[in-house]
Amino acid sequence: MFQGEETIVAEGPVLLTYGEGIANIQLNRPDAGNGFNIELMRALQDVTMRVHGDRRVRAVILSGNGKLFCAGGDVKEFAAKGAGLPDYLRMATAYLQVCVSGLVNLEVPVIAKVHGCATGGAGMGLVCCSDLVICGKSARFMAGATRVGMAPDAGATALLSKIVGFRRAMELVLTNRFVEAAEAERIGLVNRVVPDAELDAEVLALARQMAAGAPRSQGATKRLMWNGIGRGFEASLPDEAREVSALSGTADALEGLAAVIAKRAPQFRGE
Incomplete structure (x- = not known):
């Protein structure tokens, strides 16, 4: 910061x-x-x-x-x-x-x-x-x-x-x-x-x-949303699957899941 x-x-x-x-x-x-x-x-x-x-x-x-x-x-x-x-x-x-x-x-x-x-x-x-x-x-x-x-x-x-x-x-x-x-x-x-x-x-x-959000998650979401503007629904599915799979292995994703389970605010670091 x-x-x-x-x-x-x-x-x-x-x-x-x-x-x-x-x-x-x-x-x-x-x-x-x-x-x-x-x-x-x-x-x-x-x-x-x-x-x-x-x-x-x-x-x-x-x-x-x-x-x-x-x-x-x-x-x-x-x-x-x-x-x-x-x-x-x-x-x-x-x-x-x-x-x-x-x-x-x-x-x-x-x-x-x-x-x-x-x-x-x-x-x-x-x-x-x-x-x-x-x-x-x-x-x-x-x-x-x-x-x-x-x-x-x-x-x-x-x-x-x-x-x-x-x-x-x-x-x-x-x-x-x-x-x-x-x-x-x-x-x-x-x-x-x-x-x-x-x-x-x-x-x-x-x-x-x-x-305060997870930067890689937000970046991927933004990219998918903008790419989806000019594409059909089915054409967006592979990109979504690829991004979700990649994000699931990040520290921020694990922190997000742990925060939900613990009922606390997540601390995202973008790592």
């Missing part, structure tokens, strides 16, 4: 702090609504790679600094590129794909803490690629891409329909209407809505719960 809290990236478009086995990844372009540009995407990729393979990390909290979680792409910067925008976006979307793929492939649970708005390809994409999503009561969500003549990215075209259903996903990406927090919870876009003033505490409590 971490001793205290260590700031890894003190300045820049993405901040990373460690504490209590939790990596806090925070988008840090508040003046631009945490809108994505290439610099932010590069920083997010770097921070995600730092977290990968760090066995001290048991959970990740993904958040935004300032008034918004993420306003999507930086529209003003995009517009300023003029005729060079297609080349810029080719590079930007390549970075974005690496970022969301990196978050999905982290071996630990990623919890999105959403306040303000999560809009556009990047904002909705980060919500869709997180394992768990908690939002404040005033949070709002919008797809937004077709509003500026573009198409959804960050994996949203594949994931959003899996999360909320095909017809509703099609409506959201074509109409670009705002989804209020209560509806987001009802349709399954988020796991839970909490009062704005309680958002930090609720997310930290959930992250602590995840950090």
Whole structure:
């Protein structure tokens, strides 16, 4: 576990702090609504790679600094590129794909803490690629891409329909209407809505719960769940059997069984 809290990236478009086995990844372009540009995407990729393979990390909290979680792409910067925008976006979307793929492939649970708005390809994409999503009561969500003549990215075209259903996903990406927090919870876009003033505490409590879990078990479960999104039921069975068999020989599995029998809380070490 971490001793205290260590700031890894003190300045820049993405901040990373460690504490209590939790990596806090925070988008840090508040003046631009945490809108994505290439610099932010590069920083997010770097921070995600730092977290990968760090066995001290048991959970990740993904958040935004300032008034918004993420306003999507930086529209003003995009517009300023003029005729060079297609080349810029080719590079930007390549970075974005690496970022969301990196978050999905982290071996630990990623919890999105959403306040303000999560809009556009990047904002909705980060919500869709997180394992768990908690939002404040005033949070709002919008797809937004077709509003500026573009198409959804960050994996949203594949994931959003899996999360909320095909017809509703099609409506959201074509109409670009705002989804209020209560509806987001009802349709399954988020796991839970909490009062704005309680958002930090609720997310930290959930992250602590995840950090106390068996890391290899949670990593395998997360991997199976994400792999299962695009596969049929029967195709997932061999992978499940292989992971369960491998996990059953770990110290954490034996500790979990012993804890249940002894009616005590397990002490998982990830060994």
